[in-house]
Amino acid sequence: MKKKLLSAVLATAMAASLLAGCGSAASTQTSSGSSNGKVGVAMPTKDLQRWNQDGANMEKQLKEAGYEVDLQYASNDIATQVSQIENMISSGSKVLVIASIDGDSLGTVLAQAKEQGVKVIAYDRLIMNSDAVSYYATFDNYMVGTKQGEYIKQQLDLDNAAGPFNLEIFTGDPGDNNARFFYGGAVDVLKPYIDSGKLVVKSGQVDFDNVATANWSTENAQSRMDAIISANYADGTKLDAVLCSNDSTALGVTNSLEANYTGDWPIITGQDCDVANVKNMIAGKQSMSIFKDTRDLAAQTVKMVDAIMKGTEAPVNDTKTYDNGTGIIPSYLCEPVFADVNNYKQLLIDSGYYTEDQLK
Ligand code: BGC
Secondary structure, three states, rough: OHHHHHHHHHHHHHHHHHHHHHHOOOOOOOOOEOOOOOOEEEEEEOOOOHHHHHHHHHHHHHOOOEEEEEEEEEEOOHHHHHHHHHHHHHOOEEEEEEEEOOOOOOOHHHHHHHHHHOOEEOOOEEEOEEEEEEEHHHHHHHHHHHHHHHHHHHOOOOOOOOOOOEEEEEEEOOOOOHHHHHHHHHHHHHHHHHHHHHHHHHHOOHHHHHHOOOHHHHHHHHHHHHHHHHHOOOOOOOOOEEEEHHHHHHHHHHHHHHEEEEOOOEEEEEEOOHHHHHHHHOOOOEEEEEEEHHHHHHHHHHHHHHHHHOOOOOOOOOOOOEEOOOOOEEEOEEEOEEOOOOOOHHHHHOOOOOOOOHHH
């Protein structure tokens, strides 16, 4: 994403007031600058728009609640994230808020955190196989997938139309626990139609391992789509829908279709409402994107930080879904909604998430 555009997006995200929904402003209020303690915030990468917004919202809201903030981005490099977390622990952070790159790679460093009494909140992505994790704040990841699957089901009218329809599937990084929930939610909706033959996946790539996209990378999704088109759709065969778990994969699929596909444009799903994808939605190149208001997730996470700092219990609304291998992690799940060309103005512009100009 271009730097200028990104800073405009961040400025709006930071200036915007909090929406009602899963999150509302944190309870502790001291003037910013004073310190209720230091909080380390570890984000995976600056490459994707959403993590920049998450980081900016977390920093802003934690500062408003009187905390000192150590915010770090790790360029999607696991070793970098581990060493950033080590530094956060050694430089006095009392709570760590971590959006992991690979959910399974933080066991050792988080054992150090636990030893030193530093508490951990898994942010957006669950941290696996570590008993140092106190809470998990996220969106309902299975529901994200369900909404994407339902969207395709409704748009193709799968219960009534004769079909068959051609579908291809793109999900996320295998090291991200969320990817399995997104995939599972969508495939649970679509599988009966695949089994009955109403949906046909001509590439034959349906299983999670075959449709995963390393690092959620646009380039990886694009090159897999290039290969799928040349083997199955280059002769004018119509592709009816592409289930993409998020916007970075949807962008790769769209780029590939633009370069290689001549048939009627398929339904394409996404997630995050990144600026480039909302623009594609307005231009008719992407059908929908799940909107996860990162301001709400930050607000909910700040409540968890507050509770930990005060030695009280944080509000949670799910105590059964997310087992990280050491037991269930008490979670707060925010509700995702879907945006399309009909409702994006209300969801994204009226709420102050973006300005109209950013989407031009
Ligand atoms: C997040 C998505 C995001 C993806 C790629 C997932 O863990 O939940 O919102 O699109 O990672 O960064």
